[in-house]
Amino acid sequence: MTKNNYLKDEHVSSFIEWLSAHLDDKTFAHVCFNRRNRQTWQCGSLFDAYRQYEWRHPGVARLREAEGVDFDSSARALGALRGALLAALAQRSPSATRIACVEVMLWGGVARGNVPWLIENEEGLVDLVVRTQTAIDSEETNHAVFAEEGFRFNAGMTKVYSLICRDFIIYDSRVAAALAWAVVKYCLERGLSVVPEGLRFPPMPTRSEARRNASEGALVFPRLTGAPMHVEWNMKASWLLERVLHHAKEKGSGFARIEGEGRAMRALESALFMLGYDLDKWEGGVIARAPAAPHEAQVALQQWESAQMAGGDILQFSVTDVGIDIEFKPDLEKVKSFGDEKIEATLLYLLKHFGTTPFPLANIADRVRAGDERNGMGTAWFLSANGNPPDTSRIAPALEKISMLARRDVPGETAAHWSLSEDLAARLPEEGVRPWLDAYRQRPRA
Numbered sequence: 001m002t003k004n005n006y007l008k009d010e011h012v013s014s015f016i017e018w019l020s021a022h023l024d025d026k027t028f029a030h031v032c033f034n035r036r037n038r039q040t041w042q043c044g045s046l047f048d049a050y051r052q053y054e055w056r057h058p059g060v061a062r063l064r065e066a067e068g069v070d071f072d073s074s075a076r077a078l079g080a081l082r083g084a085l086l087a088a089l090a091q092r093s094p095s096a097t098r099i100a101c102v103e104v105m106l107w108g109g110v111a112r113g114n115v116p117w118l119i120e121n122e123e124g125l126v127d128l129v130v131r132t133q134t135a136i137d138s139e140e141t142n143h144a145v146f147a148e149e150g151f152r153f154n155a156g157m158t159k160v161y162s163l164i165c166r167d168f169i170i171y172d173s174r175v176a177a178a179l180a181w182a183v184v185k186y187c188l189e190r191g192l193s194v195v196p197e198g199l200r201f202p203p204m205p206t207r208s209e210a211r212r213n214a215s216e217g218a219l220v221f222p223r224l225t226g227a228p229m230h231v232e233w234n235m236k237a238s239w240l241l242e243r244v245l246h247h248a249k250e251k252g253s254g255f256a257r258i259e260g261e262g263r264a265m266r267a268l269e270s271a272l273f274m275l276g277y278d279l280d281k282w283e284g285g286v287i288a289r290a291p292a293a294p295h296e297a298q299v300a301l302q303q304w305e306s307a308q309m310a311g312g313d314i315l316q317f318s319v320t321d322v323g324i325d326i327e328f329k330p331d332l333e334k335v336k337s338f339g340d341e342k343i344e345a346t347l348l349y350l351l352k353h354f355g356t357t358p359f360p361l362a363n364i365a366d367r368v369r370a371g372d373e374r375n376g377m378g379t380a381w382f383l384s385a386n387g388n389p390p391d392t393s394r395i396a397p398a399l400e401k402i403s404m405l406a407r408r409d410v411p412g413e414t415a416a417h418w419s420l421s422e423d424l425a426a427r428l429p430e431e432g433v434r435p436w437l438d439a440y441r442q443r444p445r446a
Contacts, residue, residue, distance in 0.1 A: 001140070001141045001142065001232075001236075002139055002140055002141075003139035003235075003239050004139075006141075006198060006236055006239055006240075007239060007240075007243055009196075009197075009198040011196035011197075011198055011199055012196075012198040012199065012240065014190075015183065015186050015196075015199055015240070016240060016243050016244050016247060017247060018186050018189070018190075019182060019186070019244050020244045020245075020247035020248050020250075020251055020253070021247075021251060022046070023045065023046045023047050023244075023248055023251075023253045023254070023255055023268075024045050024046070024047045024253050024254055025045055026044060026045060027045070027046075027185060028043070028045055028046040028049065028182070028185075028275060029042075029043065029044050029045060029048075030042065030043055030049070030275055032210075032277055032278040032279075032280065033278070034277065035210070036321070037321070041054065041274070041277070043271075043274065043275070046268075046271050046272075046275070047253065047254040047255060047271065049270075049271035049272075049274045049275050050071065050254075050255070050267045050268065050270050050271035050274075052274060053070060053071040053074070053270045053271070053273075053274055054069055054070065054274070055069065055074065055273070055274075056068075056069045056322060057069070057073070057074055057077060057107055057108075057109075058106055058107060058339045058341065058342070059077070060077055060080060060081060060103050060106075060107065061386075061388075062084075062099075062103070062386060063077075063080040063081070063083075063084060063103075064080075065077045065080045067337070071267065071270055074270075075263065075266060077107055078107070078163065078266070081100065081103055081104050081107060081163060082163040082164065084096075084099075084100040084103070085097070085100040085101070085104070085160070085163055085164060086163075086164060088100045088126075089126060089129060089130060089164070092126050093126070094122045094123055094124075094125055094126055095122065097122075097125050097126050097129065098118050098119065098122040098125055099386055101118050101125070101129075101160055102115050102118055102119075102345075102383075102384070102385070102386055103386055104156075104159050104160050104163065105118070105156050105159070105341075105345075106339070106341050106342055106345070106385065106386070107159075108155075108156065108159045108170075109340075109341050110154075110155050110156040110159065110341075111156075111341040111342070111344060111345035111348075111384070111385075112341075112344060112345070112348065112429070112432060113154075113156070114154070114156035114157070115345040115348070115349070115384050115385075116345075116348055116349060116352055116384070117152070119349070119383050119384065128152075129160065129161075129164075131145055132145060132151070132153070132157075132161065133161060133164050133165055136161055136165045136168060136231065136235060137165055137166050139235070139239075141231075141232040141235055141236070146227070146228045146231055146232070147228060151227050151228070152227055153227035153228075153230045153231045153234075154227065154230065155172045155173065155204065158170050158171050158172060158230070158234055159172075161234075167238055167239075167242045167262070167265055168234070168235075168238045169234070169237060169238045169241060169265065169266075169268075169269040170269055170273075171230070171233060171234035171237050171238075172204065172273070173203065173204040173205075173206040173212050173276070174212065174272070174273045174274075174275075174276030174277055175237070175269060175272045175273050175276055176201055176202065176203050176204050176212070176224070176233075176237075176276065177203055177211075177212035177213070177214055177275075177276035177279055178271075178272035178273070178274075178275040178276035179201040179237055179272060179276075180201045180202075180203060180213075180214035180215075180221050181214040181275065181276070181279055183195060183199045183200075183201060183214070183219075183221075184214050184215075184216050184219050186199075187219050188216075188219075192219075193218055193219075194218060194219065195219050195220065195221060198236070200221050200222055201221060201233055201236075201237060202221055202222050202223055202224035202225075202229065202233055203215075203221055203223065203224065204224045204230075205223070205224070210277055210278035210279075210280070211278055211279045211280045212276060212278070212279065213279075214279055241265065241268055241269070242265065244268070245264050245265060245268060255267060255268055302318040302320070302325065303318060303319075303441070304316045304317070304318045304327075304332075305317055305318065305319075305401060306401075307397040307398050307400065307401040308397060309393060309394065309397050310361065310393065310396075310397070310416035315327050315394050315397065315398070316332065317394075317398040317401070319402065319437050319440050319441045320337070322337075322339055322340060323337055323338050323339040323340050323342070323343065323437075324337075324338050324343065324395070324398055324437070325337050325338075326338065326391075326394045326395065326398055327394075328394070336391065338387075338391075338395060340432065340433055340434055340437070341385075342381075342384075342385035342387060343385075343395070343399070343433050344428070344432050344433045345384035345385050346377070346380045346381050346384045346385050346387070346395075347380075347399075347404070347420065347424070347428055347433065348384070348428065348429065349380040349383065349384040350377065350380050350420060351420055351425055351428060351429070353375060353380070354419070354420070355420070355425065356419050356420050356421075356422055356425050357419060358408040358410050358417040358418065358419045359375070359376045359377060359380075359417060359418060359419065360374055360376040360377070360413070360415050360416070360417050361376055361377050361378060361392060361393065361396060361415060361416050361417075361418075362374040362375070362376030362377065362378045362379065362415070363376070363377060363378025363381070363389040363390050363391075363392045363393060364378070364389065364390075365378075365388065365389045365390055368382050368389040369382065369389070373389075377392045377395075377396055377418070378390075378392050381395070396416075396418055399418075400418060402436055402437065402440045403421060403436070403440075404420070404421060404424050404433070404436050405418040405419065405420060405421065405424075406418060406419050406420075406421055424436065
C-alpha cells in the first residue's frame with residue numbers, strides 16, 4: 001500500500017481529523033503508576049504528555065552527550081546519534097555503523113538480542129541499513145526488501161530508522177499501545193463496533209507488567225508478528241501522525257508551535273510514548289514528583305560496597321536503580337556510572353562466546369581497539385557497550401562481588417580470569433541483569 005492510498009482511506013482520514021482536534025484537550029488525560037520509580041505520572045492532554053515527558057536515558061560518552069530524563073536531553077542525544085549514524089553510512093564504514101547502531105540500542109534500552117546481532121552482521125550492515133532506509137522512504141509497505149530473507153525490524157531497529165528516514169517515528173510497545181488506545185476512544189465516540197482495517201495498530205509483545213493492549217470488547221487489535229508487519233504499521237503510524245500535525249497547525253495546537261526540523265513529530269511520538277506506559281488508570285492517588293537530585297547529592301546518599309581488584313587494590317561501588325556506580329578516584333572524587341543495558345550487553349556477549357568457561361580480562365585499550373587483544377571482557381565491553389576497555393578492571397570485581405561473575409584460576413595463566421555464574425548464564429537471556437542487582441541491593445546487611 002502506498003502512502004497516498006492509505007491516507008485516502010475514509011476511516012483513516014476521519015481519525016486524523018478527530019485526533020488533531022483532541023491534541024490539547026482532556027480526551028487523553030491520564031494517570032498511571034510507574035513501577036520503576038514507584039511514583040505516579042499524570043497528564044491533562046496529549047500535548048501535556050509531551051511536556052511531562054520523563055524517561056531516563058543513558059549518556060553517549062563518545063559523542064559527549066550526558067544522560068538525562070527530559071525531552072530536551074533526549075532530543076540532543078538523538079541528534080548526536082543521528083549525526084554519527086549518517087556519517088558512518090556516508091563513509092560506508094561497517095565498524096562505525098555498528099558502533100552508532102549499538103549506541104542507539106543502548107540509548108533506547110534494547111541492547112538484548114540487538115547488540116549481538118549487530119556484531120555478528122557488521123560486515124553487511126551498511127548495505128542492509130541503506131537498502132531498508134530506501135525501502136521505507138519509498139512510501140510503499142509492500143516493498144520487496146521487506147520480504148527478503150533475513151530482513152530485520154524490531155523495537156531496536158525502529159529506533160535506528162527513525163533517525164535516518166523521512167518523518168519516521170519510533171514504533172515500540174508504548175507508542176503502539178497509545179495509538180491503539182486513541183483508536184478505541186475514536187471508535188467509541190463514533191459508535192463503531194469494530195476497529196476499521198486501516199486503524200488496527202498491532203500491540204507488540206512485551207515483558208512489562210503494564211497493560212499495553214488497548215483492545216476493549218469487540219474493538220480488538222491483531223498481535224504484531226514478524227518484521228514485515230512491524231515496518232508496515234510503523235510506516236502507517238508515521239504517515240498518519242505527519243498528517244495529524246499538518247491539521248494541528250490549522251487548529252492552533254501546542255504541537256504546531258514547536259520549532260525545529262522534525263521536533264514536532266518527535267514531540268508527538270514522545271507524548272504517545274508516555275501515555276502508552278500503562279493503559280490502566282491508577283486509582284492510588286497522586287504523589288508529587290520531586291526534581292532529580294544532583295549527582296553529588298546522590299553519591300553521598302548511596303550505599304557503597306568494597307571489592308578487590310585483580311592487583312589487590314580496593315574499589316568502592318554502589319548498585320543503583322539504573323546500573324552500577326564505581327569509584328575511579330579515592331574518596332569518591334571520581335565516580336563513573338554504568339547502566340543496566342551496557343552491563344547486560346557485555347554479559348550476553350561473554351555468554352555467547354564463553355558460556356560458563358573462564359575468560360580473561362584482556363583489556364589493554366590500544367590492542368582491543370586494533371583487534372589485536374585476546375577475546376575477553378575488554379573486547380566484550382568495547383564491542384557490545386562501546387565502552388572503554390580498561391574500565392573492566394573495575395567492573396569485573398564489582399560484578400564478582402554481586403555474584404554475577406566468579407574469579408577462576410586457569411592453569412598456566414597469570415592473568416586474571418572470570419566466568420559467568422551458572423545461575424546468571426541460565427537466566428540472563430530472558431531476565432536481564434536487573435534481578436541480580438535488585439537482589440544485591442535488598443540483601444540483609446550486618
